[in-house]
Amino acid sequence: MASQANRKIATAVVREDADQKQRLLDRAFALAFKGLVYAQIWEDPVVDMEALAIEPGNRIATIASGGCNVFFYLTADPGEIVAVDLNTAHVALNHLKRTAIERLPDHASLRRFFGDADSKANIADYQHYIAPHLDAVSRAYWEGRDLAGRRRIGGFARGVYRRGLLGSFIGLAHLAARLNGVDPRVLLTAKSVAEQRAIFDAKFAPFFDRGFIRWVTAQRSSLFGLGIPPAQYDALAGGEPMADVLRARLEKLACDFPLADNYFAWQAFGRGYGKDDRAPLPPYLQACHYDAVKARAGRVQMLHANMTDMLAASDAASFDRYIFLDAQDWMSDAQLAALWTEVTRTARPGARVLFRTAAEPSLLPGRLPDDLLRRWEYRAEDSAGFTRRDRSAIYGGVHLYVLRGAGI
Structure with missing residues (x-):
């Protein structure tokens, strides 16, 4: 396996x-x-929901990643969500989340499990409420041991957001910052966006001018911890020094949105969601969405599969919405054409496709066959707005395509 x-x-x-x-x-x-990369997904689900305009009964195909967005989509009352991922750890995480949502006794226990994610009570809840109902493969993953010999489920007693490839990367970034006299947590003391800006300009912006940081970030392997493969590195850089690109993305994350509304900033600068009343949470963990998410969690189907293969095995005209995250940045022209051939075949009237790119422009023009691309309308103005409002600030572009009418 x-x-x-x-x-x-x-x-x-x-x-x-x-x-x-x-x-x-x-x-x-x-x-x-191949291991756990993202304990939390880094695409803004509020932007997703606005762009996708999910209607009751819609059938959704999405890449799972950390699962936060998958379960928030349930609040729009879709008929089914098919979430695929090539990473077995992500599939196991999504199974864990679905079972926990369905089986934990109340919102407080769910919030503690995936919000705080650092309590021994979570392990007791796992044993009592979750493990008996978890599929065998996922249970074997969580009760298995990582490279340090620790049971993986134990991460929820010690801070799971510090685990995984991205969690470790953020930890190293914090260490590097502290060695250079900057504690990233200082940003979280800001009481206004103006204070956030002042702290960033004084503490963080100069960090990216240091020779060692510029050298390290110029190495393609340096961004593996962000889940950015070498194929995506050049697109992210866009011909600019990577240190300058990362400074601009971090500036947006730190300065463009109030901390009270941006849980991505809490993860980046605090390595967790925070526990005081003003610390935000992903929408699927918010109390106002608890009843809907719990009642509909069974509509999520998780598959260890490639998106193109899953769609190829599906009926024609069987999906309404598609979310590809940034996976297309990794694809060759032939892989893109194969994917969009299956998307077009399986798309119902009015279907929408949402994806993100490391660079600002859409990557489809000039790479998809013209007759295939003409079937889809690019919503350029809307996409630019979604990009501005994406609070995670990682991506250069958020892109929406809508299926044109028959015969186009």
Whole structure:
């Protein structure tokens, strides 16, 4: 099972037409990506919901990642969500979330489990409420041990958001900042957006001018911890020094949105959601959505699969909404054409596709066959607005395509 999963990731990531050095980097990323990467998804679900305009009964195909957005989509009353991922850890995490949502006794226990994610009471709840109802593969994953010999489920007693590839990357970034005299948590003391700006300009902006930081970030492997493969590195850089690009993205995260409304900033600067009343949570964990998410959690189907393969096995005209995160940044032209051929075949009238890119523009023009791309209308103005409002601030572009009428 593990070797099959690794082969799927390698097939998606490794560019066989690249030179030997690039293939070696791709394989190194595939190796890093096989474990837990994201304990939390880093696409803004509020932007997603606005762009997707999900209608009751819609059938949704999405990449699962950390699962936060998958379960928030349930508040729009879709008929079914098919969530796929090549990463076995992400599939296990989504199974854990669904079972916890369905089986934990109340919102307080769910909030403690996935919001605080650092209490021994979570392990007792796992044993009593979750484990007996978890599928065998996911249970084996969570009760198995990581490279340090720790049971993986124990992360929910010690801070799961400090685990995984991204959690470790953020931890290293915090260490580097403290060694240079900056405690990232200082940003969370700001009482206004103006204070956030002042702290960023004084404490964080100069950090990216240091020679060592500029050298490190110029290495393609340096961003593996962000889940950015070598194929995506150049698109993210856009011809600029990577240190400058990262400073601009961090500036947006730190300065463009109030802390009271941006849980992505809490994760980046505090390594958790925070526990006081003003600390925000992902919408699927908010009390106002608890009843709807719990009642509809069974509508989520998780598959360890490639999106194109899943769609190829589906009936024609069987999906209304598609979410690809940034996975297309990794794809060759042939892979893009195969994906969009299946999207177009399985799309119902009015279908919408949402995806993100490391660079600002959509990557589809010039790479998809013209007859295929003409079937879809790009909502350029809307997409620019979604990009501005995406609080995670990681991506250069958020893109919405809508299926045109028959015969186009």
